[in-house]
Amino acid sequence: MSIVTLLTDFGTADGYVGEMKGVLATAGAVEQVDIAHDLLPHDIDGARLALARYWRRFPPGTVHLVVIDPGVGGSRAALAVESEGRFLVGPDNGVLSPALLHAGARAVVLPIGASASPTFHGRDVFAPAAAQLALGATVDSLGSPHLAPIVRRTPEAERRGDGAVRGVVITIDRFGNAVTNLMARRGGTIEVAGLRLPLRRTYGDADPEAPLALIGSSGLVEIAVRDGSAAARLGLRRGSEVVLRNE
Amino acid sequence: MSIVTLLTDFGTADGYVGEMKGVLATAGAVEQVDIAHDLLPHDIDGARLALARYWRRFPPGTVHLVVIDPGVGGSRAALAVESEGRFLVGPDNGVLSPALLHAGARAVVLPIGASASPTFHGRDVFAPAAAQLALGATVDSLGSPHLAPIVRRTPEAERRGDGAVRGVVITIDRFGNAVTNLMARRGGTIEVAGLRLPLRRTYGDADPEAPLALIGSSGLVEIAVRDGSAAARLGLRRGSEVVLRNE
Amino acid sequence: MSIVTLLTDFGTADGYVGEMKGVLATAGAVEQVDIAHDLLPHDIDGARLALARYWRRFPPGTVHLVVIDPGVGGSRAALAVESEGRFLVGPDNGVLSPALLHAGARAVVLPIGASASPTFHGRDVFAPAAAQLALGATVDSLGSPHLAPIVRRTPEAERRGDGAVRGVVITIDRFGNAVTNLMARRGGTIEVAGLRLPLRRTYGDADPEAPLALIGSSGLVEIAVRDGSAAARLGLRRGSEVVLRNE
Numbered sequence: 001m002s003i004v005t006l007l008t009d010f011g012t013a014d015g016y017v018g019e020m021k022g023v024l025a026t027a028g029a030v031e032q033v034d035i036a037h038d039l040l041p042h043d044i045d046g047a048r049l050a051l052a053r054y055w056r057r058f059p060p061g062t063v064h065l066v067v068i069d070p071g072v073g074g075s076r077a078a079l080a081v082e083s084e085g086r087f088l089v090g091p092d093n094g095v096l097s098p099a100l101l102h103a104g105a106r107a108v109v110l111p112i113g114a115s116a117s118p119t120f121h122g123r124d125v126f127a128p129a130a131a132q133l134a135l136g137a138t139v140d141s142l143g144s145p146h147l148a149p150i151v152r153r154t155p156e157a158e159r160r161g162d163g164a165v166r167g168v169v170i171t172i173d174r175f176g177n178a179v180t181n182l183m184a185r186r187g188g189t190i191e192v193a194g195l196r197l198p199l200r201r202t203y204g205d206a207d208p209e210a211p212l213a214l215i216g217s218s219g220l221v222e223i224a225v226r227d228g229s230a231a232a233r234l235g236l237r238r239g240s241e242v243v244l245r246n247e
Numbered sequence: 248m249s250i251v252t253l254l255t256d257f258g259t260a261d262g263y264v265g266e267m268k269g270v271l272a273t274a275g276a277v278e279q280v281d282i283a284h285d286l287l288p289h290d291i292d293g294a295r296l297a298l299a300r301y302w303r304r305f306p307p308g309t310v311h312l313v314v315i316d317p318g319v320g321g322s323r324a325a326l327a328v329e330s331e332g333r334f335l336v337g338p339d340n341g342v343l344s345p346a347l348l349h350a351g352a353r354a355v356v357l358p359i360g361a362s363a364s365p366t367f368h369g370r371d372v373f374a375p376a377a378a379q380l381a382l383g384a385t386v387d388s389l390g391s392p393h394l395a396p397i398v399r400r401t402p403e404a405e406r407r408g409d410g411a412v413r414g415v416v417i418t419i420d421r422f423g424n425a426v427t428n429l430m431a432r433r434g435g436t437i438e439v440a441g442l443r444l445p446l447r448r449t450y451g452d453a454d455p456e457a458p459l460a461l462i463g464s465s466g467l468v469e470i471a472v473r474d475g476s477a478a479a480r481l482g483l484r485r486g487s488e489v490v491l492r493n494e
Numbered sequence: 495m496s497i498v499t500l501l502t503d504f505g506t507a508d509g510y511v512g513e514m515k516g517v518l519a520t521a522g523a524v525e526q527v528d529i530a531h532d533l534l535p536h537d538i539d540g541a542r543l544a545l546a547r548y549w550r551r552f553p554p555g556t557v558h559l560v561v562i563d564p565g566v567g568g569s570r571a572a573l574a575v576e577s578e579g580r581f582l583v584g585p586d587n588g589v590l591s592p593a594l595l596h597a598g599a600r601a602v603v604l605p606i607g608a609s610a611s612p613t614f615h616g617r618d619v620f621a622p623a624a625a626q627l628a629l630g631a632t633v634d635s636l637g638s639p640h641l642a643p644i645v646r647r648t649p650e651a652e653r654r655g656d657g658a659v660r661g662v663v664i665t666i667d668r669f670g671n672a673v674t675n676l677m678a679r680r681g682g683t684i685e686v687a688g689l690r691l692p693l694r695r696t697y698g699d700a701d702p703e704a705p706l707a708l709i710g711s712s713g714l715v716e717i718a719v720r721d722g723s724a725a726a727r728l729g730l731r732r733g734s735e736v737v738l739r740n741e
Binding site: 009010011012013014015016017018019021022023025026028032034041042070071072073074117118119120123124 | 250252254280281282283284285286287293296297298299300301302303304305306309418420421422448449450451452461463464469474
């Protein structure tokens with residue numbers, strides 16, 4: 001039985017996710033796994049970053065259904081993607097970038113049926129396509145090649161003349177940790193909010209109220225405050241500048 | 248393996264939903280699908296509207312467990328319902344109306360066992376009944392006919408003398424869209440909050456900050472603001488008046 | 495197929511829970527059941543109380559994965575526990591107390607692999623151990639005996655000289671009910687916030703706005719206000735004193 005994961009910004013209380021789950025269940029032979037439905041409305045960047053964390057943790061054959069879709073019913077394409085043995089369906093707005101950026105990724109454009117609600121492709125386009133993939137359909141059988149460039153988003157860190165790398169905060173997690181786009185493997189120094197912080201190993205490696213920098217579980221530099229919110233303490237938000245010096 | 252869906256206003260952090268899931272799991276051979284647990288406490292109308300969206304999207308044989316139950320332990324009956332080949336269990340307070348209003352719906356009153364907690368029928372009455380239905384029991388085998396009138400709620404739109412139809416906002420969704428009880432199939436004009444809005448096709452069919460009216464994915468008229476909250480922008484809430492003119 | 499339940503304080507939007515679910519899915523043959531991910535960050539007491547409610551409601555063989563882990567990467571041990579035929583994995587910070595306090599509970603210390611992220615044992619230590627247990631591994635095969643005392647938390651009620659029992663509010667649930675650590679089987683009087691309240695049967699047994707005391711679905715005394723929040727109305731919070739008199 002194939003797995004279909006669900007990531008949306010629909011919340012659950014309105015019943016929209018319930019409708020999608022009903023479509024999947026009716027298609028049959030599908031195991032549904034919730035990732036999240038409480039993304040901020042229209043938060044394509046947050047969804048992209050969450051997806052980057054989990055999509056390859058699931059086994060080959062898994063279908064990831066991703067519906068953060070402010071452009072629903074407009075001109076944006078609906079995509080089905082195969083990458084690294086996993087499948088993904090969702091809108092062509094950058095949210096599927098983590099899979100699209102992999103070498104060998106294939107994408108097709110899903111047709112929008114005449115009976116599809118122009119405000120709910122999650123139910124009428126993406127969930128049916130996810131179910132077909134879970135039941136063994138190939139990506140190519142579901143749509144046609146994408147001729148226009150596909151939207152791919154990635155906030156690249158920038159190497160400066162002095163050897164330092166300039167990055168930004170890309171998200172604030174539930175604990176108030178500020179996650180950056182700076183990849184790091186070992187020590188170094190982080191400059192953020194007027195502070196210079198050595199890279200530590202884990203949250204407990206600093207005093208309870210002191211800010212610290214560490215390499216998070218995805219290899220990205222994070223700014224944290226043990227037992228508190230680094231974002232609140234240092235005034236950080238998405239886009240705040242962070243610099244890594246390998247010294 | 249039969250599906251049991253769960254809709255409650257319990258939140259998840261307190262562990263009450265976990266108790267219900269344990270009861271279902273112990274009964275065996277049941278696939279659990281979460282719909283939502285974050286309905287506003289005691290929001291029977293919100294639950295009813297969510298249920299209307301998803302209950303028939305699931306395949307025949309599905310059991311919908313719906314526990315929004317402010318009257319637990321009091322005189323309200325506990326119901327098991329069969330309608331359109333699906334099963335539903337929940338309190339007799341109107342929350343099951345979408346299924347009860349269908350021709351051919353059958354309802355029985357579930358007995359309340361002596362050991363049932365008077366504050367938690369979700370765990371001790373409804374989840375066990377849902378498990379039995381999922382395992383093949385008939386509705387009739389679970390209870391006795393309901394002699395008193397069953398509570399059915401439905402906010403009917405009202406046709407006025409001038410041919411217009413007067414309705415109300417029935418819920419505000421997570422995106423701030425105001426969903427009404429006005430059914431529409433094609434064009435017309437909506438009067439709301441002192442504005443006259445033509446019915447559009449989707450969110451992108453208006454300027455980013457302009458209010459628009461459209462036919463939502465369930466056939467109901469919605470008032471929306473692209474990239475914003477119509478409810479906040481126009482001061483709409485449940486019960487706000489909305490008029491549809493077919494002109 | 496064995497069940498693995500998940501209880502965390504990670505929220506879902508950041509994708510951390512998605513990573514754990516991917517690890518479980520890749521291990522195979524595991525049915526995942528969400529309990530909650532919206533516990534207050536680092537709320538060990540709240541998690542412990544939720545766990546107390548549901549862990550034995552699931553059938554023998556179930557694995558409960560509990561990751562409320564402010565000390566991750568520090569000196570706290572990672573535990574696997576067998577108790578009453580169920581398995582539990584989580585940090586040694588008291589969160590597993592409901593199972594550890596049972597006679598016959600066995601606990602081992604899980605090794606932390608060199609490649610485990612020091613900030614995410616949920617993904618790299620606990621989820622893999624949970625998967626192994628679900629697939630049939632014994633607790634003893636997963637780790638070594640715990641030599642230091644295991645953390646066990648339990649807020650004991652205190653019997654006073656006059657025969658009354660003094661307890662405290664241990665949590666406020668989503669409805670604003672104040673749950674205490676006072677066990678009761680039948681009548682009595684509760685003293686709280688300067689009031690004397692007889693123990694009632696259910697929420698409807700008092701006037702809509704009047705505070706009432708009752709025996710909740712786990713046998714613990716609760717203070718409630720029908721159609722309102724007792725915590726807000728009476729100024730109750732965790733630790734507020736509550737006295738039970740059996741008279």
